[in-house]
Amino acid sequence: MTERTGRNCIMGNHVEIGENVTLGHNCIIEDEVALADNVVIDHNVIIRKGTMIGKNSFIGANSIIGEKQITAFDGKRKESPKLTIGENALIRSGSIVYESSKIGDNFQTGHQVTIREETQIGNHVSIGTLSDIQGHCMIGNYVNLHSNVHIGQKSQIDDYVWIFPYVVLTNDPTPPSEYLQGVHICSFAVIATSSVILPGIQVEEDSMVAAGAVVTKDVKKFEVVGGNPAKKISDIRTIKNKITGENAYPWRYHFSRKMPWEDIGYMEWVDSGMSLK
Amino acid sequence: MTERTGRNCIMGNHVEIGENVTLGHNCIIEDEVALADNVVIDHNVIIRKGTMIGKNSFIGANSIIGEKQITAFDGKRKESPKLTIGENALIRSGSIVYESSKIGDNFQTGHQVTIREETQIGNHVSIGTLSDIQGHCMIGNYVNLHSNVHIGQKSQIDDYVWIFPYVVLTNDPTPPSEYLQGVHICSFAVIATSSVILPGIQVEEDSMVAAGAVVTKDVKKFEVVGGNPAKKISDIRTIKNKITGENAYPWRYHFSRKMPWEDIGYMEWVDSGMSLK
Amino acid sequence: MTERTGRNCIMGNHVEIGENVTLGHNCIIEDEVALADNVVIDHNVIIRKGTMIGKNSFIGANSIIGEKQITAFDGKRKESPKLTIGENALIRSGSIVYESSKIGDNFQTGHQVTIREETQIGNHVSIGTLSDIQGHCMIGNYVNLHSNVHIGQKSQIDDYVWIFPYVVLTNDPTPPSEYLQGVHICSFAVIATSSVILPGIQVEEDSMVAAGAVVTKDVKKFEVVGGNPAKKISDIRTIKNKITGENAYPWRYHFSRKMPWEDIGYMEWVDSGMSLK
Numbered sequence: 016m017t018e019r020t021g022r023n024c025i026m027g028n029h030v031e032i033g034e035n036v037t038l039g040h041n042c043i044i045e046d047e048v049a050l051a052d053n054v055v056i057d058h059n060v061i062i063r064k065g066t067m068i069g070k071n072s073f074i075g076a077n078s079i080i081g082e083k084q085i086t087a088f089d090g091k092r093k094e095s096p097k098l099t100i101g102e103n104a105l106i107r108s109g110s111i112v113y114e115s116s117k118i119g120d121n122f123q124t125g126h127q128v129t130i131r132e133e134t135q136i137g138n139h140v141s142i143g144t145l146s147d148i149q150g151h152c153m154i155g156n157y158v159n160l161h162s163n164v165h166i167g168q169k170s171q172i173d174d175y176v177w178i179f180p181y182v183v184l185t186n187d188p189t190p191p192s193e194y195l196q197g198v199h200i201c202s203f204a205v206i207a208t209s210s211v212i213l214p215g216i217q218v219e220e221d222s223m224v225a226a227g228a229v230v231t232k233d234v235k236k237f238e239v240v241g242g243n244p245a246k247k248i249s250d251i252r253t254i255k256n257k258i259t260g261e262n263a264y265p266w267r268y269h270f271s272r273k274m275p276w277e278d279i280g281y282m283e284w285v286d287s288g289m290s291l292k
Numbered sequence: 293m294t295e296r297t298g299r300n301c302i303m304g305n306h307v308e309i310g311e312n313v314t315l316g317h318n319c320i321i322e323d324e325v326a327l328a329d330n331v332v333i334d335h336n337v338i339i340r341k342g343t344m345i346g347k348n349s350f351i352g353a354n355s356i357i358g359e360k361q362i363t364a365f366d367g368k369r370k371e372s373p374k375l376t377i378g379e380n381a382l383i384r385s386g387s388i389v390y391e392s393s394k395i396g397d398n399f400q401t402g403h404q405v406t407i408r409e410e411t412q413i414g415n416h417v418s419i420g421t422l423s424d425i426q427g428h429c430m431i432g433n434y435v436n437l438h439s440n441v442h443i444g445q446k447s448q449i450d451d452y453v454w455i456f457p458y459v460v461l462t463n464d465p466t467p468p469s470e471y472l473q474g475v476h477i478c479s480f481a482v483i484a485t486s487s488v489i490l491p492g493i494q495v496e497e498d499s500m501v502a503a504g505a506v507v508t509k510d511v512k513k514f515e516v517v518g519g520n521p522a523k524k525i526s527d528i529r530t531i532k533n534k535i536t537g538e539n540a541y542p543w544r545y546h547f548s549r550k551m552p553w554e555d556i557g558y559m560e561w562v563d564s565g566m567s568l569k
Numbered sequence: 570m571t572e573r574t575g576r577n578c579i580m581g582n583h584v585e586i587g588e589n590v591t592l593g594h595n596c597i598i599e600d601e602v603a604l605a606d607n608v609v610i611d612h613n614v615i616i617r618k619g620t621m622i623g624k625n626s627f628i629g630a631n632s633i634i635g636e637k638q639i640t641a642f643d644g645k646r647k648e649s650p651k652l653t654i655g656e657n658a659l660i661r662s663g664s665i666v667y668e669s670s671k672i673g674d675n676f677q678t679g680h681q682v683t684i685r686e687e688t689q690i691g692n693h694v695s696i697g698t699l700s701d702i703q704g705h706c707m708i709g710n711y712v713n714l715h716s717n718v719h720i721g722q723k724s725q726i727d728d729y730v731w732i733f734p735y736v737v738l739t740n741d742p743t744p745p746s747e748y749l750q751g752v753h754i755c756s757f758a759v760i761a762t763s764s765v766i767l768p769g770i771q772v773e774e775d776s777m778v779a780a781g782a783v784v785t786k787d788v789k790k791f792e793v794v795g796g797n798p799a800k801k802i803s804d805i806r807t808i809k810n811k812i813t814g815e816n817a818y819p820w821r822y823h824f825s826r827k828m829p830w831e832d833i834g835y836m837e838w839v840d841s842g843m844s845l846k
Contacts, residue, residue, distance in 0.1 A: 076633055147421050149439070194535045320594055362629075362661070488781050
């Protein structure tokens with residue numbers, strides 16, 4: 016039983032509820048949903064059939080979790096694998112997360128985020144307000160997508176990647192076509208605001224795409240590319256923090272908030288062997 | 293009467309319900325709504341006064357269909373022409389469609405789409421998640437707008453057009469002003485990701501605007517334009533599919549999924565005379 | 570008591586309701602909310618604890634007003650200053666406005682707008698559909714943000730500013746970092762579609778940023794800048810209205826709709842001394 020259930024809630028069959036779970040008003044919990052201990056569901060939330068949500072998670076008002084794929088024009092929903100969300104999720108209001116996806120622990124979203132089916136997301140990932148994850152893609156661990164990022168199908172994003180607002184990862188070299196090629200963003204890369212990455216492009220480790228760049232060629236390690244079409248404009252190791260005057264990149268040596276090396280710094284974290292766990 | 297009606301639904305006066313109609317929980321169906329046979333309305337949907345929805349249509353959760361115009365600061369709604377949606381619509385959750393628009397058959401949207409008043413939409417049109425159709429515009433048949441496309445007022449989009457994410461069709465040459473000039477996208481044109489089309493521009497048949505282009509001059513038939521400001525970068529007939537090595541454009545000869553020539557190819561479809569129907 | 574309250578509404582404790590207030594169906598009004606005279610709340614709206622809404626305001630369906638900040642991973646809401654919204658607000662459906670912000674009179678939004686905490690907004694401000702105000706920022710009076718504008722934290726926007734769709738005001742010169750520098754947009758500036766303003770940039774009075782510009786240097790009075798990176802492309806005083814052939818800028822001398830000089834023109838309004846009030 017829930018610790019507290021708001022008014023007008025509708026509960027399906029075979030729902031599993033952990034200890035100390037709270038539901039707001041007007042929630043619709045469909046059949047076979049499992050809510051682990053201490054989960055908080057805000058008002059007007061719909062949890063679709065079979066969804067599993069890990070302990071200590073928060074689901075914001077008006078969200079739809081485990082949304083079903085619909086075959087156009089028949090209004091019928093497909094039977095698909097369940098959505099699994101790990102522990103400590105914080106999903107802000109108005110978000111839509113589809114079934115057939117798997118999301119790790121410590122996941123966080125802004126508002127009105129859409130995450131389509133067949134999305135694999137690691138641990139400690141944050142996805143900003145209005146971002147649109149098109150599904151059929153892979154996102155690693157400790158990845159930060161800011162607001163209004165568009166991740167096309169077949170994209171692969173490795174660990175510790177930063178993507179800023181209005182970036183688009185595309186996937187069709189000759190649109191419209193049946194031959195999609197996803198973008199691959201390697202670990203520790205930074206993709207700045209409003210840039211577009213063309214299909215099949217690889218952005219290597221420790222590189223940066225500058226704001227507004229249209230990237231038509233692979234970006235090599237340590238390169239900073241910018242412009243339309245994007246060209247190499249500098250080596251990332253030469254960029255200084257404007258306030259401190261110190262080197263700012265590769266950022267893993269200079270920034271640690273919410274990273275696994277937060278308390279000790281990247282170098283000591285690697286030296287300690289903790290990065291291998 | 294409906295085939296099935298969820299809990300807490302509120303039904304207005306003079307509502308017409310066809311056979312085998314399903315309503316989810318917490319739906320609000322205002323006065324004079326007409327839902328044709330086999331319509332499925334998901335949870336928490338609001339259907340405003342006078343809206344007509346064609347048979348076999350699906351309306352996703354949390355959508356507002358037939359939204360009323362509001363005169364700022366008095367909270368009063370205007371009396372306006374009804375919204376009409378054709379058969380086989382698939383409107384995904386969180387979308388808002390205004391009154392005074394007319395939408396054809398086989399319409400499809402992603403999530404959180406906004407379609408303002410005085411929008412005319414033909415048949416077989418698809419509009420992606422978060423797209424923002426500003427109203428007072430015309431969209432033809434078999435048009436595909438991907439996610440997060442912004443269509444300014446006075447835009448005209450003909451048939452068989454493709455527009456990709458984060459494209460903006462603008463309309464004010466000297467903002468702010470009272471003199472709007474819409475963009476005209478002709479049939480079979482392709483507008484790639486994150487490009488901006490300036491006011492009054494015409495993009496001709498079988499042409500392409502490359503990703504990230506800022507288009508300040510008309511685009512001629514077969515031209516591919518790119519850059520900021522956009523210049524001609526190639527002839528579309530020279531672009532090869534990267535995987536097959538074959539010509540990729542004009543796309544109507546090489547792509548047929550969900551097009552009326554799907555089973556027979558474009559040439560045979562034209563030769564058969566079916567394109568004239 | 571309200572003039573009219575829809576079905577299934579839930580009312581908290583110590584709620585203050587003015588005269589002639591209307592609530593739609595399924596509204597959740599939390600504790601200590603104050604709704605002034607003639608406020609209209611549409612269906613499914615959530616008003617969070619302590620929110621104050623001025624008279625004659627309209628809150629669209631599915632909106633969340635006074636949304637609480639959440640400390641990640643504990644599902645706990647912080648106690649924070651209340652949200653205050655002035656008189657005559659028109660907030661369209663699906664919008665989310667956080668606590669700890671202060672909004673003046675005659676405020677207007679499109680749909681699905683997000684306004685985060687610690688946002689100061691003056692009078693007569695309009696914010697378009699899908700815009701994302703990140704909080705910790707200041708917006709003056711008579712500011713118009715069109716659809717899908719992203720305002721980063723630490724931004725300062727003065728009075729009479731126009732910002733068009735898909736513009737981003739950034740704030741981190743070396744992302745990711747802890748050293749944010751906001752953008753400053755001065756009065757009467759115009760920021761056209763899909764441009765990006767880099768961190769710490771100042772855009773001076775009566776200047777213009779052209780569509781698609783990536784602005785890396787301060788923009789001086791009367792300058793028009795465009796391109797990637799943006800360079801000066803003309804003097805704003807030389808731009809003609811394409812239809813009338815007359816000078817179009819500085820726009821304050823040529824455009825007056827909804828401005829305080831609407832009936833008399835900018836010059837006479839200044840000469841009259843009314844601009845000093």
